[in-house]
Amino acid sequence: MLNQDHTQLDHEKYLSTSFANVRDGQYLRPQDTAKLLKELVWHCFELSRMTFGWMPPLEDYQLKIKLGRFGYLHAMHAKHLSKRIGELPGKIGAGDRTPQALRELYERGSLAPDAAAFFYSYAFLVRIFYDRVEELSQRLDDVLDAPTADILELLLMKKQEFLTTANQQYQFIPSKDEQQQQVFQEWKLYMSNLWAAYSTQHAWPPAPNIEPAGPVPPEGKLDPRFPHYSHKPEQYKKAYSDPAMSPLQESVKQMHYINATEMSAAESLGYLYYAVQNMPLAFYFDLARHLWDETRHFEMGVRRLLQLGYSLDQFQFFKSGPGKEVEESWYADMYASLTMIAEPCSFIKKRKASEAFWEFGDTLSAIHCEFDMVDERMHVDFGKRWGPELFKTLKNDMITAQKLSERARLIRLEYLDVPEEERQNIAKSFPAFCGFSTVDLNYSQY
Known part of the structure; x- marks a missing residue:
């Protein structure tokens, strides 16, 4: 479990691959494209960790299936991107890992109190990822870097499926459940503060004082429709x-x-x-x-x-x-x-x-x-x-x-x-x- 303190962010590794380091109005060189794609790889990878990690705490078996598929798709998106990076100067090394600050952003956003809050976090971070994809797409020359543009188009095909599925899980919080409504509103504010801290290199905000339901609890949950085999003679x-x-x-x-x-x-x-x-x-x-x-x-x-x-x-x-x-x-x-x-x-x-x-x-x-x-x-x-x-x-x-x-x-x-x-x-x-x-x-x- 993450320590919920105000740890100062270390953006050194992250900023070396950020969009801010490539000036607008210029053609991207191959090494520029590779740097920008690396950030997308790590976003995809962390989205896959987030979705796979939240399969066990969910009860609804159809949502478990959805997250299994989404985690796979995010991982395959990372694979396509990393393969393209390998064709450019600056491939991803065997020992390379998600920059620490980016990983913490996703891990803190995953410590949700319930399924509705988790899906809100997921949709929030998916939107951020696709904002980066679309930003890069607009920077590419459609002749010089057509192979990269094709991969980004492939990624964009799944955007609406991810967001629609997530939105359906928190769109209508039961209106009579005031406590759940309050928890959800607090979580929404926390996610906004989390992203603001990451974006501006400030300290992490304190998390809501609520026990996380996931990811990866010690024991996964079964859908109530599936009787548990608990007695093993x-x-x-x-x-x-x-x-x-x-x-x-x-x-x-x-x-x-x-x-x-x-x-x-x-x-x-x-x-x-x-x-x-x-x-x-x-x-x-x-x-x-x-x-x-x-x-x-x-x-x-x-x-x-x-x-x-x-x-x-x-x-x-x-x-x-x-x-x-x-x-x-x-x-x-x-x-x-x-x-x-x-x-x-x-x-x-x-x-x-x-x-x-x-x-x-x-x-x-x-x-x-x-x-x-x-x-x-x-x-x-x-x-x-x-x-x-x-x-x-x-x-x-x-x-x-x-x-x-x-x-x-x-x-x-x-x-x-x-x-x-x-x-x-x-x-x-x-x-x-x-x-x-x-x-x-x-x-x-x-």
């Missing part, structure tokens, strides 16, 4: 083995329920994205795609269950988050478990489920599984690339992807109470490990 340590979780335990359609629980995976990646701040930008670009895919899988599963006539209250779902304050090493272990155990172990299950759905004539369900497998293969590749990097960065542990995968299997087997003398043999064979670690589906029963 000791005999059901294998994932999805408890028959109380789903009425589809003996059906291949259990695959849709498994998909419908993947919001917890998406939000767990959101905790990683927000909390870990010292990885290369390329890591966050891959992580944003991974997070958005898990959000899509959740949406796929929920949509298909409803289409097939089931109601959400027939199933039980997981909450996200560590449940307490954790060291950074928790994120490395969580990422390894997801990308080196849960996702690769799902391939056989999803392939068999797809084949069964084709046999049963359920085309959409079969294609669901096929797209899911395409995404999961990419996520496993992400894990091989970034898992060792996370361990090196967060745990000072130099380890290969293969050794990390083996270690993750042994930890999983220990959790499942497998005798120590048997763990090594089971872990050596990945198919055997997956068969032991997870519960198979009934592919012969629709």
